Amino acid sequence: MKTQSKGYTRYLLVTVFVAAFGGFLFGYDQGVMSGAINFIGPVFHMSSGVLGFVSGGIPLGAFFGCLIAGWLADKVGRKIVMFVSAILFTISGLGCAAATSVTIMIAARLIGGLGIGMVSTLVPVYIAEIAPKEIRGKMVGGYQLAIATGIFIVYLVNAIIANTHSMAWNQDVGWRMMFLAGMIPGIIFFLLLFAIPESPRFLINKDQEDRAASILQRMSVQPKEEIDAQVKGIKQNVIAESQNKSFTKDLFKKGTRMALFVAIMCSVFQQLTGVNAVGYYAPTIFKDAGAGADAAMIETVFIGVIKVLFVAFFMGLIDKLGRKRMLKWGSYAMALCLFIIAVLFAQDPITKAFNIFIIVLIVLHTASFEMSWGGGTWVLISEMFPNKIRGRASSIASAALWLATYVVTQLFPVMLDKLGSVWTFVIFGLFCVAMGLFIQIFFKETAGKSLEQIQQDQKAGSID
Template structure:
């Protein structure tokens, strides 16, 4: 375990902030659509099924992005693939802002989804591969914090642009008139151009992952990167551990496939935990929050305001995970948070069943967001970036993340139909049942990884076949 005083905190901060910008864009691009749904639905006369397709098109792009990210990350390196994700975010923001019709709007949403998918694998994995073991949980959790900040700022941005469009006079400049008044939903997408550009610039100042460099036999470069983070003695110890792990993996190639041998248990955990985090219903609230709140009697403007409240709670409670994850561990946070999520979802189902149409409905929804924010949200990313060996990490994290995005797509695509056909009460009850199984998984199947190096975690699976 490293001594905190020997860590180059400034350099580590630069690395973490840059990688978490991918999380910020992930969150922003995911949530910005919630403010555009009503306007786009009206402008293009979308059915409930097409509304689901408009929302879930980015999710299909995310699945494709995840599918290629592991392969690209293992061949090009983590840094180049992060740059690719930044460019995809920028192209999507510009394209959605100026899309001539619904077809091109969905095409550019798919491109944005590719960026989200790539970032969701590479960015937290990059942080995990550079972070000292005693603060790895905290640093990877900053990625989830960045997602929540991106979501929150998307809500603020949407609410501000909508208010500006309704209260301002017409602009004499055509593009401003189009983006911020006539079709203000375009301005909501355009706001994402700025963070995408910042991400592109900051990537130029960070190093490649030392574990990827070591995997490519570029040991001296790997040691140089580690020496910038740790002192020389610790860097040597770390690189020796990485090399021993890689050599061990090479001698066990036949056993070390993603679904066989020592990988069976971790891949099972990665796939299930990632999927269940989405089947809890989190992105039904992120994407369709205004629609849910309108069902409870809110007006659109009030619903967007309620969505901002949800975003604030999501961000604030992520700090609980940052503070606790390397002190209490991964399992306690999962159990406390998921247990609270189950109770909150059951309460929401009860309120909707009783046809309570007031701000009281916000209470269980906000409680669920709070519980998710310090457990399911951040800990899932930490666990799936920790539990796989270096040589398999890119592919295994990608497979787990594909599971997350497929579940995300299912929720995004079919939630409007569920809300319309069976109602909010049954829908929230289904989310509660999925979360109940996730509680069992965290209690019985997931090991504690607090304070262990990535190589020590790998050895744990080898010794517990």
């Protein structure tokens, strides 16, 4: 097998690519509503509250999908549950496209949310379990790159559909085409999953060391002796964990309970940056800032490009600079952008120059997010828990993230309406300051350490 100079094989890169493609589904479904929301509201005569609930169907469904995924993943494996997520996502796209009522639309969105919750829990965990420690952050970051790519593609699809047809056509057919196109990545993901193996660490946990060693050997250029030693070390860790039969006791034992606290807080904080709320309502924000409807959609596509570009930077830096540094300074950079945006929105009237400055600041905020909390949160969740309970523990943190997403999605339009743009952005800016302080106080660096070493350091209380 041809190998790469970095010490890993093409087989590893292909496997990571396929698994990370699950993030494309996440990104597509996160972004599709930003284009469809302007057309489905009048069609179904939705109030702002109902429209918010339709938008929030994905994060609400994902909350429950996360909880299901973790338990299933530790029982039957990561790969099978990813297959299920692909099927649910495909069904959701068809259901939304064919919806004839608000009830059907909400049901389809909830089904899609179940699939997105599953994939958002398992893909980072799966990649973390197969990737070498030296590049684990970069590989897990590939999941965020897929999310950003999915968002960019759906923004592009939305813009093409919306800007090449009349309003009447878009209200009748266009928004259905936006959702129907989402079936394509779901089907592709399902087919690609046949090409990747089960997680070696899951197999070792199920006493299948020989099979796990074979998979690890295909993914690494290390000699067989080092692979055997790695498998032995993982097995010893599994045996030590197996002495406790209670998931609850495992979750709240020394070291793990602090990891759970940090993971849940980081999951919630990721949504309190306001980035997903901005993403859902980006065309509306640009339109309020003075852009026309068509220009707002085009500017949203540009945001998608920024996401992809800066996730790529994140992947190149996360293992070199470390998680802590990037999360902390990313928080403060986002806070600064949000505070300045608030000041600009306070101007009356908002001039054309201010409109341009607001768009620039939203771009900078997006870039800061993708360079820090966008992928960093998924990296942390994927590497902080013991092998035995990694699926279920990660599902709790992921569920917290999706619950926070749902709450923010519901509250963001209400905040804009009741508090106005100024105070809405001030509040999110204050949250960003709190995030930076939290990372500085509570998070200890995990870059460059094996998953087993992270667990040992947590038990000893010495991660730094």
